[in-house]
Amino acid sequence: MQKTILLLSVIFFSNFILAQTESNSAASWLNKNCIPIKYVKAENGFDDLNPLKDLIGDARIVSLGECTHGSSEVFSMKHRMLEYLVKEKGFTIFSIEANMPEAYALNEYIIDGKGDPRKLMAGMYFWTWYTQEVLDMIEWMKKYNETATKKIMFTGFDMQFSDVSIKILREYLIVNNNNLLSILNDYDSLYKKKQMKKNESTDNFKKLKADAQILLDSLNAHKPMAYNKDFNWAFQNARILWQYAANHFSNPARDESMAENVKWILDENPSAKIVLWAHNGHIRKDKDGFEYKSMGEYLDKMYGKQMIAIGFATAEGTYTAVQRDGKKFIGLDSTNTLLTKEGSYESFFNIAETADLILDLRNISKGQEGTGWIQEKRLFRSIGAVAMNKFQFAKINLISHFDMIIFIRKTSASKCFSIKKLAGN
Known part of the structure; x- marks a missing residue:
C-alpha cells in the first residue's frame, strides 16, 4: 500500500514539474515574441x-x-x-x-x-x-x-434579410425594367408571409429562390455593355434575395454568400x-x-x-x-x-x-x-x-x-x- 502511495506521489510530482516547466517555457517564449x-x-x-x-x-x-x-x-x-x-x-x-x-x-x-x-x-x-x-x-x-x-x-x-434589397431593386426596375416587377412583387409577397411565420415550408423557400433566379437571369440578359454602378448595385441586391432563400437549405450557404459579397465589394473598388x-x-x-x-x-x-x-x-x-x-x-x-x-x-x-x-x-x-x-x-x-x-x-x-x-x-x-x-x- 505504501509503495502504491509512493508511486502515485512520484507520478503526481513528476507531472507537476513537467507542467510547470512547460508553463515557464511557454511564458518565456510568449514574452519574447x-x-x-x-x-x-x-x-x-x-x-x-x-x-x-x-x-x-x-x-x-x-x-x-x-x-x-x-x-x-x-x-x-x-x-x-x-x-x-x-x-x-x-x-x-x-x-x-x-x-x-x-x-x-x-x-x-x-x-x-x-x-x-x-x-x-x-x-x-x-x-x-x-x-x-x-x-x-x-x-x-x-x-x-x-x-x-x-x-x-x-x-x-x-x-x-431581404427587406431593403427588395426596395432597392424595385426602385431600379421601375425606371429600367418594369417587366420584372411582377416577379419581384411575388417574391416580396411570399417573403412578407414567411416573415410572419416561424416555421415556413421548404416549398415557399424554393419559390423564393426560383423567383430570385429569374430576376438574376433577366437582369444579366440586359446587362449594360459599359460599367454601370446603378445596375451593379441592383444586381447585387437581387443576389442577396437569392442568397437569403438559399440560406434556408444549407447552413454553410451563409458563409459562402458572405465571402461572395466581400469579393463583390472589392471588385467594385479594385484599388481599395x-x-x-x-x-x-x-x-x-x-x-x-x-x-x-x-x-x-x-x-x-x-x-x-x-x-x-x-x-x-x-x-x-x-x-x-x-x-x-x-x-x-x-x-x-x-x-x-x-x-x-x-x-x-x-x-x-x-x-x-x-x-x-x-x-x-x-x-x-x-x-x-x-x-x-x-x-x-x-x-x-x-x-x-x-x-x-x-x-x-x-x-x-x-x-x-x-x-x-x-x-x-x-x-x-x-x-x-x-x-x-x-x-x-
Missing part, C-alpha cells in the same frame, strides 16, 4: 502597434474576429485596429457582419453627415452592433472623413483595401473543429496571402448575450460570465507578463522551444449571440485558424443600447 498592447481604445497613437507595419505588409484584406458578440474591450480594440489600418496602411473600406444594404446606409452619416447614427445602426437589425463601442467607431469615421482625401466607406456583407469585422467563427481559415466551411476559408482560397485573419481571445470577465430558458429566448443580459479553462489556449496567453498582446502565428517552427502548447489542438473560446453557461470552448488548431491573435486578458460586457429590450426587438 508577443507585441505588448498599451491601449485598447483608439486615438492613443500607434507606438505599441508599429511592429504591425511589416506583419500586415501588403495585405488587401484584414479580418478582425471576436470570441463573443458582446465584449466591450474587444470591440474597442477592433476600432483601434481600424484606426491604425486606415491611417498607417491605407485601408479605406470597413465591412461588418451585418446585412449588406442596411449597412451601406451608414455612409449617409459618415460620408455625407446626414441622419441619426443610432437609427441607422438600429436599421442593421442586430443588437450585437447596436452598442456604444460601435457608435464611438462610427463617430470617429465621420470625424476622419471630414478632412480625409480618401474617405472611409462603411459596408456590410451579410444577407439574412478592406477591414472585415465578424466573429472568429466566420473569419477562421480552417474547417478543423467545425462542421462547415467559413467565410474565411472561402476568402483564403480566393485571395491567399492577400488576406490576414486576426482572431481575438480573452481570459476572464463578462459579456453581453441572449439568455434563454430551455428553448425560449428571454432577453439580453450583460452579466454573463466568461469561464476559465485550464489547458486552453487562453490559459497559456494568460501567463504572459503583459495583460494584452498581439501574437503572430505564421512562422512558428516545429520543435521551437516554448511553442509545443500552441502547436497542439486545444480548447479555444467561441460564444455567439446566445449565452453559453457551460460549453464556451471548442477544440481547434489555432495556427491553422488564424494568422495572428489579439489577446485581452480581462474584458467586460459591451454597452448595448438594447439591453433592456427583449432579444429580437
Whole structure:
C-alpha cells in the first residue's frame, strides 16, 4: 500500500514539474515574441502597434474576429485596429457582419453627415452592433472623413434579410425594367408571409429562390455593355434575395454568400483595401473543429496571402448575450460570465507578463522551444449571440485558424443600447 502511495506521489510530482516547466517555457517564449498592447481604445497613437507595419505588409484584406458578440474591450480594440489600418496602411473600406444594404446606409452619416447614427445602426437589425463601442467607431469615421482625401466607406456583407434589397431593386426596375416587377412583387409577397411565420415550408423557400433566379437571369440578359454602378448595385441586391432563400437549405450557404459579397465589394473598388469585422467563427481559415466551411476559408482560397485573419481571445470577465430558458429566448443580459479553462489556449496567453498582446502565428517552427502548447489542438473560446453557461470552448488548431491573435486578458460586457429590450426587438 505504501509503495502504491509512493508511486502515485512520484507520478503526481513528476507531472507537476513537467507542467510547470512547460508553463515557464511557454511564458518565456510568449514574452519574447508577443507585441505588448498599451491601449485598447483608439486615438492613443500607434507606438505599441508599429511592429504591425511589416506583419500586415501588403495585405488587401484584414479580418478582425471576436470570441463573443458582446465584449466591450474587444470591440474597442477592433476600432483601434481600424484606426491604425486606415491611417498607417491605407485601408479605406470597413465591412461588418451585418446585412449588406442596411449597412451601406451608414455612409449617409459618415460620408455625407446626414441622419441619426443610432437609427441607422438600429436599421442593421442586430443588437450585437447596436452598442456604444460601435457608435464611438462610427463617430470617429465621420470625424476622419471630414478632412480625409480618401474617405472611409462603411459596408456590410451579410444577407439574412431581404427587406431593403427588395426596395432597392424595385426602385431600379421601375425606371429600367418594369417587366420584372411582377416577379419581384411575388417574391416580396411570399417573403412578407414567411416573415410572419416561424416555421415556413421548404416549398415557399424554393419559390423564393426560383423567383430570385429569374430576376438574376433577366437582369444579366440586359446587362449594360459599359460599367454601370446603378445596375451593379441592383444586381447585387437581387443576389442577396437569392442568397437569403438559399440560406434556408444549407447552413454553410451563409458563409459562402458572405465571402461572395466581400469579393463583390472589392471588385467594385479594385484599388481599395478592406477591414472585415465578424466573429472568429466566420473569419477562421480552417474547417478543423467545425462542421462547415467559413467565410474565411472561402476568402483564403480566393485571395491567399492577400488576406490576414486576426482572431481575438480573452481570459476572464463578462459579456453581453441572449439568455434563454430551455428553448425560449428571454432577453439580453450583460452579466454573463466568461469561464476559465485550464489547458486552453487562453490559459497559456494568460501567463504572459503583459495583460494584452498581439501574437503572430505564421512562422512558428516545429520543435521551437516554448511553442509545443500552441502547436497542439486545444480548447479555444467561441460564444455567439446566445449565452453559453457551460460549453464556451471548442477544440481547434489555432495556427491553422488564424494568422495572428489579439489577446485581452480581462474584458467586460459591451454597452448595448438594447439591453433592456427583449432579444429580437
